[in-house]
Amino acid sequence: MHRIAVAWLTWELTHSALWVGLVAFCDLAPAAVISPFAGAIADRADRLRLATVAQALIGLEAATVATLVATGHMRIEFLLGLELCSGTAASFAQPARQTLMPGIVGPADLPAAVACNSLVFNVARFIGPALAGPVIAAFGVAPAIACNAVAYGSAVLTMPLLKVDPAHRRGHPATASLLGEVKEGFAYVARHPGLGPLLGYAALIGVLLRCVQELLPPFVERNFGRGAESLAMLTACFGVGALVAGLWLAARGRVAGATRIAILAGLWQAVAVIGFVATGWFPFGLLCAALIGASASLHGISVQQLAQTAAAPEMRGRVLALWGQITRACPALGALMLGASGEAFGLRIPTLVGAGLALVVFAWGWTRYRTIEAALEAAPEEVGEHRDAAGSDHRHGPLGAHPGGERAGEQRGGDPLRGGADAQPGEGEGLGGGEEDPPARQLRRRAG
Numbered sequence: 001m002h003r004i005a006v007a008w009l010t011w012e013l014t015h016s017a018l019w020v021g022l023v024a025f026c027d028l029a030p031a032a033v034i035s036p037f038a039g040a041i042a043d044r045a046d047r048l049r050l051a052t053v054a055q056a057l058i059g060l061e062a063a064t065v066a067t068l069v070a071t072g073h074m075r076i077e078f079l080l081g082l083e084l085c086s087g088t089a090a091s092f093a094q095p096a097r098q099t100l101m102p103g104i105v106g107p108a109d110l111p112a113a114v115a116c117n118s119l120v121f122n123v124a125r126f127i128g129p130a131l132a133g134p135v136i137a138a139f140g141v142a143p144a145i146a147c148n149a150v151a152y153g154s155a156v157l158t159m160p161l162l163k164v165d166p167a168h169r170r171g172h173p174a175t176a177s178l179l180g181e182v183k184e185g186f187a188y189v190a191r192h193p194g195l196g197p198l199l200g201y202a203a204l205i206g207v208l209l210r211c212v213q214e215l216l217p218p219f220v221e222r223n224f225g226r227g228a229e230s231l232a233m234l235t236a237c238f239g240v241g242a243l244v245a246g247l248w249l250a251a252r253g254r255v256a257g258a259t260r261i262a263i264l265a266g267l268w269q270a271v272a273v274i275g276f277v278a279t280g281w282f283p284f285g286l287l288c289a290a291l292i293g294a295s296a297s298l299h300g301i302s303v304q305q306l307a308q309t310a311a312a313p314e315m316r317g318r319v320l321a322l323w324g325q326i327t328r329a330c331p332a333l334g335a336l337m338l339g340a341s342g343e344a345f346g347l348r349i350p351t352l353v354g355a356g357l358a359l360v361v362f363a364w365g366w367t368r369y370r371t372i373e374a375a376l377e378a379a380p381e382e383v384g385e386h387r388d389a390a391g392s393d394h395r396h397g398p399l400g401a402h403p404g405g406e407r408a409g410e411q412r413g414g415d416p417l418r419g420g421a422d423a424q425p426g427e428g429e430g431l432g433g434g435e436e437d438p439p440a441r442q443l444r445r446r447a448g
Contacts (some may be wrong), residue, residue, distance in 0.1 A: 002062055002148035003027070004129035004235065006083065007217050009069065009141045013076050017218040017347065021339020024214040026080050028332030030087040031325045035095070039321020040181040042095040043314065046170050051100065052159045054093035059152025061086040066146040087328070094324035099317045101308070103168025112253035114308045118301040119246035127239040129216070133232020185318030194375025195310060195319065198262065201365040202303050203326045205266045208358040209273050210296065211334030212351060213238070215342070222347060224282050237286045241293030249301045255309050258302040259373040263365045265299035270358040277351040300327070310376045 003024075010023045042050060061082050068074040098117070105113040135144045189195050212219070220231045249261075272291035279285055304323060311319035334354070341350040 001128040001132040001135070001144045002065075003214075004132040004216065004231070005136060005141045005144035006065070006079065007214070008132075008136055008231070009074070010076065010079065011217045011221075012141075013074075013079075017215060017339045017342040019076065019339075020215055020218060021211075021335040021337075021342075023076075023079060023083055024335040024339075025332045027083040027087040027090075028214075028328040028335070030084060031091045031094075031328035032332070034088055034091040035321045035325035035328070036182045036185065036318070037178060038092040039095045039185060039318035039324075040178050041092070042099050042321065043181065043317035045096075047096045047100050047317075048159060048162060048164055048169055051093055051096035052156055054089045054096065055152050055159070056156045057089035058086050058093065059149050059156060061089070062145055062152060063149035066142045066149060069140075069145065070142040091321075091324065091328070094328075095317050095321035098304075098308070098320045098324075100162070100164055100168065102313070102316075103165035104162065111255050111305055111309060112250060114305045115246075115250040115253065115301055118304045119250050119297070127236075127243070129235035130232055130239045133229065133235055137227075137229050137232065181318070185315060185322065188312075188315050189319060189322055192310075192375065194259075194372045195307060197365070197368045197372050198259070198303060198306060198376065199322060199326060201263065201266065201361065201368075202299070202323075203330050204361045205269065205299065205358060206326055206330030207334040207337075208354040208361065209266075209269050209334075210331040211338045211354070212273055212276070212292070213296070214331055214335035215338060215347070218339075218342065218347060219277070223277065223280060224285060225280075226282065230282065234286060234289050237289040238293035241290035241295075242297035245294040245297040246301060249298065249305075255305055256377055258305050259369065259376055261298055262302035262306065263362070263369050263372075265295045265302065266358065266365060267362045269295035269299065270355045270362065273355045273358075274352060277348050277355075306376045 006023060006027070007020055010020045013019070065074070065079065065082050068078060101113055101117060102110060131147075132144045135147070189199060216231060216234065220226050220234060224230060269292060272288050272295055276285055276288035276292060279288070304320075307319050307323050308316070338347065338350055338354070
């Protein structure tokens with residue numbers, strides 16, 4: 001609700017797609033610089049306290065914006081600065097909140113919990129604007145933004161009530177300088193044969209396609225010649241598509257096949273965006289909006305499932321911070337580029353060019369599909385085969401070190417995929433059962 005209300009406020013103040021893109025950039029761009037450090041801090045701090053403080057700051061920013069708008073003192077310069085502060089706080093809240101999940105549910109329920117958590121935020125990203133549209137049309141921008149302040153206030157009051165396993169509430173003791181741990185996180189993802197390509201694919205899709213959702217008010221007025229009421233209808237269709245896709249993934253409750261879904265969702269989203277911007281017929285635009293919402297939800301939830309379950313526990317905060325960086329900074333960059341080019345060429349042609357480039361990105365991702373799937377969905381002993389010449393284990397960090405101090409090649413006490421004694425939360429699907437011989441394991445994987 002806050003994001004669409006701020007975009008509409010910017011459009012009312014300036015009637016410029018460039019300014020709308022710049023405000024979106026200020027909200028999302030801090031993640032580009034701050035998220036890696038926020039992830040490293042989440043890996044060594046009290047995550048519950050960090051999430052609570054960050055969300056309190058976001059709520060305070062929303063209350064300030066609503067007050068300035070209601071009293072008639074809002075200026076575009078104030079809005080840019082306040083959105084920059086909100087984006088900074090959100091960069092700390094995201095990894096702290098997500099790394100708490102393995103401390104709330106057990107390993108067997110983690111894939112479904114990740115899907116449910118991601119479903120909530122992906123659906124809210126579309127349902128919120130659908131609620132904001134009627135509120136803006138009936139009462140103006142200030143009440144829609146005030147709702148965000150109230151929501152974050154409730155989050156601040158209820159977060160301390162969470163019962164979190166102490167082992168997951170606090171990260172590991174500092175092992176290096178903060179900058180050193182940031183570099184270690186980037187190196188871990190870059191070495192990983194699955195996480196690196198998958199997050200790179202998600203980043204490109206975010207820049208080229210997700211930016212359309214950040215610039216909906218100009219699209220509504222320029223492409224369809226409509227106002228706030230139609231914006232509500234359009235965003236409701238985004239929400240319906242995201243809800244249906246997200247519920248399906250949450251009910252599915254497993255990681256197997258998530259790589260295929262994540263890659264194909266990029267293709268579906270590109271096709272839906274092409275249909276959305278190529279038409280001026282509003283009913284067809286509504287259908288395409290629902291398809292964009294569904295494909296974006298499938299992509300986002302699947303990537304987060306894979307990142308949450310494949311990352312080593314001591315790296316989870318930094319990996320999820322990088323995912324947060326992608327989901328915020330990449331759409332911000334895309335919105336800024338699309339808003340600027342939209343001033344010169346109109347919104348339709350630059351968006352079609354971006355969607356065409358996204359099809360090229362999909363072709364690249366599809367050629368890497370089997371490699372990514374093998375690295376992120378295989379049993380741990382198979383993943384261990386993906387080591388580089390220097391002896392690094394892409395799943396467990398440099399020099400093949402496993403969590404708990406085991407060296408590469410030492411026998412672990414259990415198989416995380418089957419819930420063994422040494423299973424690390426988030427390292428598999430927690431399918432339960434005892435040891436299997438290789439033929440039985442292969443049969444299980446084929447059946448899965």
